[in-house]
Structure formats: structure tokens, C-alpha cells
Amino acid sequence: MELLRLARAAKRLGVHPVTLRLWADAGKIPVTWVGRERRFSSVDVEAMKVSTGGERVRLEGLYVRVSGASGQESSLEAQERELRATSTGEVVKVFRDRSSGLREDRPGLNALLRAVADGDVTVVRVVYEDRLARFGVGWLKHLLAVHGASLDVLHPKKLGGREEILEDFVSLVATFAGRLYGMRSAENRRRLLAESGQCHGQVGGR
Numbered sequence: 001m002e003l004l005r006l007a008r009a010a011k012r013l014g015v016h017p018v019t020l021r022l023w024a025d026a027g028k029i030p031v032t033w034v035g036r037e038r039r040f041s042s043v044d045v046e047a048m049k050v051s052t053g054g055e056r057v058r059l060e061g062l063y064v065r066v067s068g069a070s071g072q073e074s075s076l077e078a079q080e081r082e083l084r085a086t087s088t089g090e091v092v093k094v095f096r097d098r099s100s101g102l103r104e105d106r107p108g109l110n111a112l113l114r115a116v117a118d119g120d121v122t123v124v125r126v127v128y129e130d131r132l133a134r135f136g137v138g139w140l141k142h143l144l145a146v147h148g149a150s151l152d153v154l155h156p157k158k159l160g161g162r163e164e165i166l167e168d169f170v171s172l173v174a175t176f177a178g179r180l181y182g183m184r185s186a187e188n189r190r191r192l193l194a195e196s197g198q199c200h201g202q203v204g205g206r
Contacts, residue, residue, distance in 0.1 A: 003032060003039035012045050015122075016148030022119030058089025060152075061112050061121035065097040065131045072098070079127045086154060092121055101134035109133075116149045125152045 004012070010020040024031040024038060029048060032039045064079035066072035080094055093115065097108035109132075115121040124144060126132050132151070133140060141151050 002042040003034065004042055004045060006038050006040070009040035009045050010148075013048060016146070018146070019119050019122070019148030022117075026119060028119075059092045059120060059122045060087055060089045061092055061115055061124050062087075062094045063097075063108065063112055063124060063126050063132060064094065065099065065101065065106075065108070067100050068098060079131065082127055082154065083125050087125070089123060101130055101132075104136075113143070116144055116147050119147070122149050123152050124149060125154065127154045129153045129156065 006017050006020060010017040013020065015023075020029070020040075021038070023029050024040075030041065030044050032041065062080060062083045064076050064083070066075045076096055076098075083094075084091060095108040095112040095115075097106045099106045112121065112124065116124065124132070129137055137151075144151055
């Protein structure tokens with residue numbers, strides 16, 4: 001039996017060292033401490049490889065999304081059914097969002113990324129790439145890779161429906177219009193206060 005350093009053990013398993021460290025913290029693989037360094041038994045590493053057919057553990061996180069806040073439950077269910085039917089690993093959890101693909105701060109997506117960082121998900125699966133995001137999917141792939149995870153797109157070439165793309169566009173325009181209106185409103189208030197000579201007094205009164 002050989003005690004392997006973290007990087008070497010991770011290489012044998014075909015995972016990122018961060019992922020192996022998280023697995024050790026979660027008790028998914030035994031670890032031996034030599035001073036302040038983690039070491040992994042070559043026997044335990046080989047046993048994990050054998051249990052997964054020589055491949056890394058495939059822990060799937062299914063991500064489904066619709067743009068509307070309500071009324072599209074059937075679409076969410078259809079996406080989940082298709083992903084489950086084509087699963088080749090263990091489905092850990094289904095992460096759902098009812099939000100525009102242009103929005104970065106989504107509860108389901110945030111929970112999925114936390115699961116990836118914790119080592120609970122090693123493969124993120126979506127029906128279409130634009131379910132994950134309208135833009136910036138390359139950055140998300142890079143983030144997944146840092147944690148030893150990958151993205152699996154069931155239909156790589158096809159995009160979502162025309163109606164949802166239109167909704168995303170309207171959402172984008174509304175967001176920028178709101179910001180622009182807010183900026184103009186603030187500028188107008190400052191200009192009126194300055195013209196009336198009350199600008200300093202108003203600020204001081206607050």
C-alpha cells in the first residue's frame with residue numbers, strides 16, 4: 001500500500017484536487033494525515049476507481065429553467081423528465097429557476113454552483129445550453145472545471161423558444177430603461193436643487 005499526496009491521488013481518479021479535498025471532508029474517501037498534509041491510500045483510490053468502472057464518480061445536478069414566474073410548470077417537468085431519462089449517473093438533485101436567462105442572481109443556479117463547489121455535483125446537465133444562461137456560458141464552464149465538474153448539454157445546437165427569447169429581450173430593455181430613468185431622475189433632482197440654492201441645505205438636512 002502506498003500513501004499518495006493529494007495531487008497525485010486526484011490525478012489517478014481524474015478529478016480536480018479541490019474536488020478530492022471536498023470528498024475527503026465529506027467522508028466519501030478515507031484520508032490519512034501526515035503532519036498537516038492529507039495522504040490517500042492507493043488501495044482506497046483504486047477501490048473508488050473500480051466502483052465507478054475506472055471513471056470518476058458521476059454525480060449529476062439537473063438544471064431546468066423557464067423565464068416566466070408562473071404558468072410554465074409543464075415545461076420545467078418536461079425538461080426534468082428528458083434529463084432523467086438520459087441520465088448515466090446518480091442524479092443528486094434537480095435545481096429549478098423561473099427567471100430570465102439574462103439574470104445572473106438566480107436561486108437555483110446559485111444553489112447548483114454551491115453544490116459543485118462542495119463536490120456534491122460533478123456533472124451539470126441541461127436540455128439546452130441557453131437554459132443555463134443566455135450569455136457567459138463559457139465562463140460558467142470554466143468555473144465548473146475549476147471544481148472538477150463539467151457541463152453536459154443534451155441538445156447542443158438547439159435554443160429555446162422564440163417567445164422566451166423575446167421575453168428575455170424585453171426584460172433586458174426594461175432593466176436598462178429603469179436604470180436610465182433613475183439616473184435621469186436623480187440628475188434632475190440635483191439640478192433643481194442647485195438652481196433653487198437648496199442643494200447644500202437639502203444634503204445637510206439628511
